[in-house]
Amino acid sequence: MQARDLMITDVQTVSPEDDVADVLKRFARVRFSGFPVIDDERYLLGIVSESDLVDLFEPEDETLWIPIGFPPFVDTLTYQIDVPWNDIDTGLDFVRESGRPISKVMTTDVVTVDPDADAETVLDLLSGDPDVNRVPVVDADGRLVGLIARQDVIRALRDRGLD
Numbered sequence: 001m002q003a004r005d006l007m008i009t010d011v012q013t014v015s016p017e018d019d020v021a022d023v024l025k026r027f028a029r030v031r032f033s034g035f036p037v038i039d040d041e042r043y044l045l046g047i048v049s050e051s052d053l054v055d056l057f058e059p060e061d062e063t064l065w066i067p068i069g070f071p072p073f074v075d076t077l078t079y080q081i082d083v084p085w086n087d088i089d090t091g092l093d094f095v096r097e098s099g100r101p102i103s104k105v106m107t108t109d110v111v112t113v114d115p116d117a118d119a120e121t122v123l124d125l126l127s128g129d130p131d132v133n134r135v136p137v138v139d140a141d142g143r144l145v146g147l148i149a150r151q152d153v154i155r156a157l158r159d160r161g162l163d
Helices: 020-029 050-057 090-097 119-128 150-160
Strands: 034-038 044-049 062-068 075-081 134-138 144-149
Touching (some): 034 144
Antiparallel strands (some): 034 044
16 A cells, blocks of 8 residues: 555645735634645645644743752753633634734644655554644655645554454
8 A cells, every 4th residue: 555545635624814804714614634735836835733823822822940059050940931821812813813824823844755655654654753643645746745644644544454
C-alpha cells in the first residue's frame, strides 16, 4: 500500500488570507480538526488546526520566578499560574483575534509525503508525534494532491482485513 492508496483527494482547504473567524465557522461544520492552507496554485503553505485557533484564546502560560538566597540569586523557584477559563474575556479575545489571517496562526513546518510513499512511512509519521493527526500528500513541486488522516489509515487496514 502506498500513500496514494490511503489518501483522500477531495481535500477541504483554506487560503492564507482567510481570517480566523471564517475558519472557526468552517471547523464548526466539519468532522475533522485541520485544514491544509494552500495558495491559488495548490502549493501547500501550512496547516491550521483547531488547536492553533484555540491557542489564540487561551492565556499565555505565566511563570512566577521567586529568587532564593542572597544576590546574585543563583537559584529560583518556579510556580505556574493558571488563570481559570471563567476569568478570560473570550468575547474580547475573539474580537481582537477574529480578523487575523490564517497565515499568521498556521503551522508552517508541515510533515508531508509524496504519493509513492509506503504505508509504513505514513504510519511512522502519524504515530511518531501526537500533534501530527494528518499528513498532506504533495507532488514533486509541493502542490497538494491529497491528505491522509489517522482514520483513513485505520479504515484502510479494516477494509483490507487484518490477516
